Amino acid sequence: MYTAPKLREAVRQLASEGRVKVAIDLSPTEFCDSTGLGVLIGARKRLTDVGGSLVVVCANPRIRKLLDLTGLDKVLDVREAVPSE
Numbered sequence: 001m002y003t004a005p006k007l008r009e010a011v012r013q014l015a016s017e018g019r020v021k022v023a024i025d026l027s028p029t030e031f032c033d034s035t036g037l038g039v040l041i042g043a044r045k046r047l048t049d050v051g052g053s054l055v056v057v058c059a060n061p062r063i064r065k066l067l068d069l070t071g072l073d074k075v076l077d078v079r080e081a082v083p084s085e
Helices: 004-016 034-049 061-070
Strands: 021-025 053-057 077-079
Touching (some): 004 021, 021 034, 034 053
Parallel strands (some): 053 077
């Protein structure tokens, strides 16, 4: 809830700079509520609207379970390691 606005702004800034292939690493994240999940969904929409993509990296089993239970693992590209390109 407290860091969600920072994440939202960071994604907005990256997209405005033309950096539209974004990976968000949630591995160190200990807590995520509906606000954080909403930011992830919004980030995906913002990036796909400009031809980009979002990868969510999540090695934390608690956060991964949250993504699975909410069905966001089906909507978001969730991986256990940072993709290499």
